[in-house]
Structure formats: structure tokens, C-alpha cells
Amino acid sequence: MQLYQSQEIKIQNSLSGKKDVFKPLNEGHIGMYVCGPTVYSNVHLGNCRTFMSFDMIFRYFRHLGYKVRYVRNITDAGHLVDDAEDGEDKIAKKARLEKLEPMEVVQRYTVDFHNILQKFNFLPPSIEPTATGHIIEQIEIIKDILEKGYAYVTNGSVYFDVIKFNEDHEYGKLSGRKLEDMIANTRELTAQDEKRSPQDFALWKKAEPQHIMRWPSPWGDGFPGWHLECTAMSTKYLGETFDIHGGGMDLKFPHHECEIAQAEASNGHSPVNYWMHANMLTLNGKKMAKSTGNSILPGEIFSGDNAILSKSFSPSVVRFFMMQAHYTSILDLSNDALLASEKGFNRLMDALKILKQIETSKISDFDVVAWKQKCYDAMNDDFNTPILIAQLFEAVKHINAIKEGRESISAEDKTLLESTINAFVFDVLGLEAKNENEGGTDKLAGVVELLIELRKEARDNKDFATSDKIRDQLAGMGIQLKDGKEGTTFSVL
RNA sequence: GGCAUCGUGGCCGAGUGGCUAGGCGCAGCUCUGCAAAAGCUUGUACAGCGGUUCGAAUCCGCUCGAUGCCUCCA
Numbered sequence: 001m002q003l004y005q006s007q008e009i010k011i012q013n014s015l016s017g018k019k020d021v022f023k024p025l026n027e028g029h030i031g032m033y034v035c036g037p038t039v040y041s042n043v044h045l046g047n048c049r050t051f052m053s054f055d056m057i058f059r060y061f062r063h064l065g066y067k068v069r070y071v072r073n074i075t076d077a078g079h080l081v082d083d084a085e086d087g088e089d090k091i092a093k094k095a096r097l098e099k100l101e102p103m104e105v106v107q108r109y110t111v112d113f114h115n116i117l118q119k120f121n122f123l124p125p126s127i128e129p130t131a132t133g134h135i136i137e138q139i140e141i142i143k144d145i146l147e148k149g150y151a152y153v154t155n156g157s158v159y160f161d162v163i164k165f166n167e168d169h170e171y172g173k174l175s176g177r178k179l180e181d182m183i184a185n186t187r188e189l190t191a192q193d194e195k196r197s198p199q200d201f202a203l204w205k206k207a208e209p210q211h212i213m214r215w216p217s218p219w220g221d222g223f224p225g226w227h228l229e230c231t232a233m234s235t236k237y238l239g240e241t242f243d244i245h246g247g248g249m250d251l252k253f254p255h256h257e258c259e260i261a262q263a264e265a266s267n268g269h270s271p272v273n274y275w276m277h278a279n280m281l282t283l284n285g286k287k288m289a290k291s292t293g294n295s296i297l298p299g300e301i302f303s304g305d306n307a308i309l310s311k312s313f314s315p316s317v318v319r320f321f322m323m324q325a326h327y328t329s330i331l332d333l334s335n336d337a338l339l340a341s342e343k344g345f346n347r348l349m350d351a352l353k354i355l356k357q358i359e360t361s362k363i364s365d366f367d368v369v370a371w372k373q374k375c376y377d378a379m380n381d382d383f384n385t386p387i388l389i390a391q392l393f394e395a396v397k398h399i400n401a402i403k404e405g406r407e408s409i410s411a412e413d414k415t416l417l418e419s420t421i422n423a424f425v426f427d428v429l430g431l432e433a434k435n436e437n438e439g440g441t442d443k444l445a446g447v448v449e450l451l452i453e454l455r456k457e458a459r460d461n462k463d464f465a466t467s468d469k470i471r472d473q474l475a476g477m478g479i480q481l482k483d484g485k486e487g488t489t490f491s492v493l
Numbered sequence: 494g495g496c497a498u499c500g501u502g503g504c505c506g507a508g509u510g511g512c513u514a515g516g517c518g519c520a521g522c523u524c525u526g527c528a529a530a531a532g533c534u535u536g537u538a539c540a541g542c543g544g545u546u547c548g549a550a551u552c553c554g555c556u557c558g559a560u561g562c563c564u565c566c567a
Contacts, residue, residue: 014497175562177496182563184495249498250561279498280561287560324516325506330499330560337505340517347516350531378507386507390515400532464526471529482530489530 002028002065009380011244012328014252014275015174019382022274024243030061030068031242033234033272035251036128038075039109040090042297043116045333046281046288050248052319052430053278053327055122057246057383059428062123071237072125073230074113076106077132077213077223089223092213102213106132116298119315121430127237131229135215138224138232141266142203142217150265154194156206156220160261162199169264171199174275175253201258203228227258234271235263245272249279281322282332284308296333313338316432320345323385323429344393349434351396352421358402360414365407366398368417375424388424395421444492448479452488455481 009022024030034054037043051072061068076091095102131138142158145151150165151158162171166179182199202225207214214221224232234242240263247256256275263271282288288295296306304312321341325331371391378387395417401407409417425431451470458466471481474490482489 172496175496177563181495248561252497253562277498282560285559321505328498329506332505334505336517340505342517344516347531384507386516387514390507393515397533404532406533459526462526468527475529480529483525483528484531485524491530 004028004061004064004066007064007376007380010382011274011276012382013273014277015272017176020274022243024066025241025273028065028067030066030244031238032058032061032068032070032244032246033230033238033242034070034072034125034245035230035247035255036073036075037109037113038090039106039113040094041109042299043109043113044288045283045296045298045301047248048116048120048298049281049322049327049331050246050278051117051122052120052322053383054246054276055120055430056323056327056385056428057244057276058123058125059430060379060383063423063428068126069238070125071127071129071234073233074106074110074128074130075226075229076110076130077102077229089211089213092211095212119298119302120319121315121432123430129233129237131224131233132213134229134232134236135224137236138228139204139217141228141232141235141262142224144266145203145262148265150261151203152196153219156222157194157202158204158219159195159200160203160258160265161196162201162261163197165261165265169261171261172257174257174260177253177257201225201227201254203262227255228262230255231259231262231266231271234259235267240267240269241271241273243272244274244276246276246278249277252277278327279330282330284334285332301338308335310335310339313342314434316434317342317345319429320348320389320431323431324389326382326384326386328382345431346434348392348396348425351399352425352433354403355399355414355418355421358399358409358414360411361408362410363408364410364413366395366402366409366413366417368409368413368420371395372416372420375420379428385429388429392421392424448474448490452481452490456488 010019011022012018013020032054034051036051037047054070054072058068058070077089089102091102091105094100095105098105100108142151145160146153146158149161151160162179165171171179172182179199183197204217204219204222204224206220206222211223213223215223234245245256245259252275260271263269280287283294283296286294296308298315298318300306301309301313301318302315304310317338318341321333321338322331324341324344371394374394375388375391378384378391381387398407398409399417402409426433451474455467455470458464458470474481478492480491482491
């Protein structure tokens, strides 16, 4: 029997506003779409958190035995800098500023994106489509929406008619907004506006002569609107209705609202059963913004090359840090918080090593079966990784107690504990064990071992001046000696 | 101004109508020549003010604050 058949999952659904029991459209199969990055600059850490949350969700579904088709797009066209009439495509703007071909910009930052995600140990999605690769599909949807009367053409551009749509559909149901309120709160249209109403959004934008990113269409040369690509690609690969659509909280409105409108206007179906939104990451309690200097790149955390950090942190520590918070909560990143996570992460990893070596006996003081179910209960309750991690530390406590002979475990339970904890730590949370030689080389290890031996001789001779000198000077170089019952080990800080 | 998500002990963060996670730090203990490391033990906190209730941090209302989006501004 597949594991998923015995685990009922609840998901916080933005559409219903509550936790709904998850039922996939096709038993054993899940279709999941997540809005990917707009590749016009280095991926920032907040983006990584969103994608990491869905990576964890993808991993958990797979662990349960679901066949998941996970689609995460690359936005390489159509995302406008602002919604004004002279709105410029984000990528085209960057290309102009850096004197590059737009596709050079796309290539550069797509590579950066994949690079960072690989360091974070992400699983690749099943399909990673690009907006520019689906222009034809987008044009087809626009035709469809025009035909149904929910869009209009002005001066070579096509706009979605929100007011018309709202007459027989509900625009704003995802974000909890009412169209009347939006209209009441909106500025008047100016004379040169092409839109009938300020709420209308572009499905297709006419390209001015100097615009490089352009494709032919029935309405003239232009480029697709930002919201449309996700509708085109999710429909193509997952169907007119699919299980899960995810993204950052900031995309709920207008992006996801518009996706719903486009899908309902073109094919009459509500496109998604479960809308999931990951919350924001703040830095030192304030929002991340390049303009205020309150920002950090993933690469800067790995290298420690940022003023707010006292040291560098490995990708797994950052991942562990993020997994200690629930994906729907705002998470605040700070040096202290990372330091705390690093210690906890190391303790967890040490316990995993100890677990391999502990001896078994006839009876167990640790109810592994009940503990295992608590781990699943945590994950089944809207992917509650903080609770899962609390359970993992519960196991750590038992592992240490068994090692010290205060508790015992049967061989059978040990096998179960080991397979369960490894599955959750590595397969579901996606953490990676520390590399023993991290920061050092075999030669360095040899030299330090030699010094440890010399120090031991000095200590045996009660020559503490020499032994302390070795210890303190190594510490000064960032090499910490750890005296244990079975001799001295070291770690490079 | 509107919509949304929140406001938990020194810090980070779960949870939820009565049984009150976890990590880090601090303190104590064990170990140790000393220290570090490691392990163990320890915390009655839930923005404020009202209300509902036998009982609320958990439900309701208001206020204040944070973050995102929209608007405004530019």
C-alpha cells in the first residue's frame, strides 16, 4: 500500500481561507504549479524561501508515494516594471541598462538561479517552461478570451475587461477584494489611457518600434502580459483544472487573481483546487529592499560576505533555519537566528552519526512507532516542518540517552528509527550532512592529528603550558579541539 | 485609506478554548588539570483594552504595531 493512502493531509487553502483536506483530482497523482522567478537579476533570498517551501512540499508528496508533476516556470518576458502606459518589460530594461541582448540577461540570471538552487539541494521540477517558449499558446488563449467577450483590443494591445468579467464571475475571490472597493479607491483614467477601466490588465502589449522583445500576433507585433504566461503553461502541462498552485504571498494580487480570471474567461473552469501562498522573509525585522541596503544574496550567506553576518553559513544551515518556521509565517533572518540554527543543525547531524553506532538490546524505552506517526502528523497538518523538527529533537534526546546507557533500544526499533529519521531529514527536509573534510584537506587533518598527539603527550606529562599553547593557537586559527572520552577530535570553524 | 497575513518568554519560532512544542542564549550539574566541546536539568510568555465563558494566550470587538499587495504620492 502506498504511504499516502494512510495519511490525510490538510492544506491551508487561500481560496477557501481555511485548512482543507487534500484530495487530488486523480488518486495517486498530483499536479502542482509554482510561479518561478523573473530572471532579470540575481535571485534573492526571499524568493529562495518560497521555492524552498514548495521544494519541501514536493519532496513530502514524493515521499508519500504520489506521482507529482511539478511545473515551475521561468519568466523571461512580459513582466512589466510598472503598470503605466509606458511600462517597460523588466528584462528589456535590464538589457538596455547593461547593453545586453535580452536573452543574455535571461541566460545569465537563469544560470545564477539554478546555481543557487542546486547549492540549496533543490530537486529539479518536472518541467521548467519559459514564457518565451509559449508565445503561441498565450496568443491562443487571448483569442479565446476575445471571442468570449472578456477582452478588447485597443491600438494593437489587448486588455482583459475586468468589469465585464465581474458581471458573471467573481473577480477578487482569492484576495478577498471587492471590485466596487477597488474602483472606489482608484484614480481616474487619464485621456491617453488605453484601458477602459484601471482594473483591466494587459493580455498583449503592442511593441514600440525600439522594443527588442517582440513577436508577431493577430494584433500586430508585441509581447504577452505577465499574468498570461502562467495560465498558458499551467493549462498546457497540468490541464484546465489542477490540484495545487503555489507562489509567494506578494503574488496573490493581482497575479494569481488575474490567472483565475483568465482561465475562467477562456475555458469556464476554475483552474486550481488549492491555492498555497508562502509568506515573506524579512531581514533584521525589516523588509528586504535593495534601495535601503537591507538585503542579502544567497551567495553572500555562503561566503559570509555581508556586513550583517559574523561568519558564513552553509546552505543546509540556511535551509534548516527556514524549515524551523512554518511556510505561512513571516520569517525574520538575522545573524543571531542563523547562529542558533547552525548549533541546532549540528546537534541533529551529530545525533544521526551517533545513531549508527549505538548498541541495541532486547527492549526499547523509546516508542519509535508512536514517534514516527507524530512526525507524519506534523507534516500532514499543512506541512508543519517546525513541529517535525521538534519531533526530530525528541529523537535526538533519546539517541543521546541510549548512547550514554540511560535508555535502551531494540534492533528492530533502531532500524525503524534510522530509516524514519533519515527519510525526514534528507528526503523530506532536503538537508545535507556536513562534509567531514569541510574547510580542510587531508593534509590539514594529518597536521592537526599530529598536534593532537603532541598535546596528549604534553598533557600526560602534565606540561599544561605546552598543551594549552597548542590548543589556544589552533583555536586562534579557527581550529577547535574537542576533548571527549574517546580522545580528541577537531573541527574547522 | 482598502485588502491580506500576523504580533508568543533574552533571541528565533510552533501551538491552541482547560493537559501550556522545539532550537539558541543564560544559569546549575556531569565530564575535565583548567577550559572548550559534549550530555543532563531549568523557563507558566502569548501587543494593549474591553467582552463571551466555569475557564482564553487560544473565540468576538476596538486600539496600537509589523509585513505584503492595491491606492495615494512620485
